[in-house]
Amino acid sequence: MQGSPDPARLVVEMSGSHRFILDYLTEEVLARQPPAVQEFLLKTSILDRFTSELCDAVTGRADSAALIDYLIAANLFLVPQDHTGTWYRYHRLFAELLQTQLRRRYPSLIARLHQHASH
Secondary structure: OOOOOOHHHHHHHOOOOOHHHHHHHHHHHHOOOOHHHHHHHHHHOOOOOEOHHHHHHHHOOOOHHHHHHHHHHOOOOEEEOOOOOOOEEEOHHHHHHHHHHHHHHOHHHHHHHHHHHHO
């Protein structure tokens, strides 16, 4: 942004498709997570917002509450949606990255994840 002639416009134009943001999030955030956390993030990225119970249903896990606590403690782009700490969502850019990675790594799994979420 420092070298940009119009930093305000650059901020407005930034999206998850911006190569530098994607590279940073992929290499410095996602890749540094344990495999189980990466899998959880990718599978739950199909959800616009979520609770631990909804994450359990989508992922087939029983420890989503603990994983959400880990994500909060690690400051991994989790945005609370209520004052009780029940509903969350991923930061929009992070969610976009996760969804892109999900499509690359597990394309055949996406329909089944949506099916689990709908139940």
